[in-house]
Amino acid sequence: MTDILEQIAHCIEFGKINKQSPYPPDMKGQDGADEYTKAALEQGVAAGDILKKGLVPGMQKVGIKFRENKIFVPQVLMSAKAMSTAMVHLKPFFQSGEVVRKGKFVIGTVAGDLHDIGKNLVSMMVEGAGWEVIDLGVDVSIDRFLKAVEENPSCIVGLSAMLTTTMVNMSTLVTTIKEKHPNQKVIIGGAPLNNDFCAEIGADFYSPDPQGAIEYLDALVI
């Protein structure tokens, strides 16, 4: 069992989606996350173990390497694609309740901002860390964030902004969320942001990279 879980983790770490995928070149023609996950289930490996001992460790290595500038956005996107392919096989187990995730994470790019690459990276890596992600997309209004919070009690909210002209919308959004739901945790990220801005608007946490967001989220549920 350990071998196949290590293979899954390896495929996630290096972005090997399936046998047909030409990437990475040194794994051309080899099975990928798709085949190994399917095989693991057929061998009777519990879906929860595939998530916790295969996908999560693989994505954790991706997050750390990305933080340390050892890999870059294209490689992270390939890992995320490999993980999504594996997740397709696990979906029935999430739906049946056999596999329980760490919690719910609601994420979106704030109103007026159409950038999605940073938000997508965080979204994919948080999902790979074992969280259920509800991605509201880009240019998300205050009402849509509030609705998502109300529909997903105990979720954590993540806000993204790439522009100085839209980061100010975070302030209004955080204030509104906290007024209606004082205990709601809100984390923020995006190129023009920093810890000072986070403190100024009353958000709970700022992370300059996806792995920091994952570490904060995981600490909340331990």
Added chain:
Amino acid sequence: MTDYHVLVESNIKCLEKIGHDAVGLISDPYRETSAFGASVEFSGNNNPVCEPIVASIDDLDLLKNPDVYKSGRTSDRIRAAGYYKKLLGDDIPVIGWIEGPLAEAADLAGVNNILVDILMEPDFVRKLMDICVITAKDFAKAQIDAGCLVIGIGDALCSQIDPETYSSYILPLHQEIIDFIHDQGAFTKLHICGDITHHLPNLALTRTDILDLDWMVDFSNAHEKCKNKIILCGNLDPVSCIQNQKTEKISSLSNKLIADQKNTRFILSGGCEITRDTPLENILAMESYRRI
């Protein structure tokens, strides 16, 4: 920005108030994308939006290099260069602007798609960038002919890729564009937003005259990697420093950067674009030091 008169006249108003050393033609990154046939939507003061028009290698046969003089938005920038020349003469250098090959490919095909395809379908990305280089050179030449002394090359997405991919795919194209601009008698200013520390050894090989450094890049490290052959431009943080700090602090940080870079080839600037909401006195705080 759709009217070159407004761009030039507002920049000259800034020049009168601030007294900086060059004026520019940059607005949004979709001049060339529009010329290729994409639709650009403007909405008040918000950033313009442009949907990708290239999905796969099959679409490249339909993608034709535009005549930059005939397309509305590229022609508008060329006219802006001429208008600057008319109003300012030769006293103030005009910095023209083109999109770099990776940035333009991403504008045409989508950022996420390009970042995945550069690993999964490198032939597609390479062919698309080759097409972009042709237009980049046409557009650069037109702006030089209209009066630009310097051409800025914006290739922001490069900060998000690894050094090997940059070296294999992008560096030769940057060198080709930069050599071409030099052949036309102009200088180059390469701008890649974000942390480019991992690219510095390769960027030293681009043969660019000026390299912009964003705020997160260590200046001394960059000088060492570039062996003082390139003029480095930067790198106060446009948001946490220039927009948000008190003027005394901005002066002090400008002062420190100038002192640190004594006897090096250096231009004081923001690490990236000055933000819309930056108070005028904050920009003057950078300038006031220079005039002491």
